[in-house]
Amino acid sequence: MTRHVLVAVDDSTQSTSALEFACTEYPDATITALYVLDPSDIYAVGGVEGTAINYDEVQAHHEDRAEEILAEAREQAAEYDLEIETDHVIGGVSRSIVDYADEQEVDHIVIGSHGRTGASRILLGSVAETVARRSPVPVTIVR
Numbered sequence: 001m002t003r004h005v006l007v008a009v010d011d012s013t014q015s016t017s018a019l020e021f022a023c024t025e026y027p028d029a030t031i032t033a034l035y036v037l038d039p040s041d042i043y044a045v046g047g048v049e050g051t052a053i054n055y056d057e058v059q060a061h062h063e064d065r066a067e068e069i070l071a072e073a074r075e076q077a078a079e080y081d082l083e084i085e086t087d088h089v090i091g092g093v094s095r096s097i098v099d100y101a102d103e104q105e106v107d108h109i110v111i112g113s114h115g116r117t118g119a120s121r122i123l124l125g126s127v128a129e130t131v132a133r134r135s136p137v138p139v140t141i142v143r
Contacts, residue, residue, distance in 0.1 A: 002029050006106040008097050008131070009033045009073050011065075014112025018142040019073055022110045023080040032104070033073035035066045035088040036096045063088070094130035102136050109139045 007022045009015040022031050042059050070086035077084040089096050101109055113128040132139040 002026055002107045004030045004032065004104070004106045004108075006097070006101050006104070006109045007031060007033050007073075008093075008109070008111045008127075009035050009069055011069055012112060012114070014114055014143065016076065016112075018110045018112040018140075019076055020080075021140065021142045023077055023082055023084075026108070027080065027082060029107070031077065031082065031084040032106070033070055033077075033084055033086045034097065034100055035069050035086075036093045037062050037066055037088060037090045038093055039090060093127050094134065097127075097131050098134045098136070106137055108137055109135055111139065111141055113141045113143050 005022050005026045007015070007019050009019060019031075019033060022029075037059075042055060042062055066088040070088065073086060074084060087100075089100060091099075097109065097111070100106070109131060111128045111131055113126070128139075128141045132141060
């Protein structure tokens with residue numbers, strides 16, 4: 001029996017579908033929506049030559065966005081009469097999801113897939129595929 005489900009969320013329709021799946025398939029489990037802040041998104045910000053970039057401000061902006069996404073996840077779960085837990089971490093996306101599942105005693109991971117194939121999948125990688133390969137628990141990939 002699945003007791004704790006981790007759903008990776010971002011602002012994509014795929015993660016919305018993943019959360020919907022978790023809410024309908026595991027209504028009796030504890031569901032945690034996790035948003036991962038990738039440090040490369042924070043430090044990839046470039047400025048005009050000669051201008052300083054306040055990375056603390058950039059990180060604060062990304063953390064505010066994470067909270068907005070997690071609030072949307074809570075609202076989405078409420079449509080199914082469920083209260084979910086939410087959390088965000090900073091790190092590489094795939095590794096952070098797998099590590100979180102291991103550290104928080106998660107039984108199952110649900111993650112959305114962007115459905116890339118061929119060269120784009122090879123070049124861009126697949127977070128869902130990497131999580132599925134490295135996860136210590138079963139993973140459901142939702143398209």
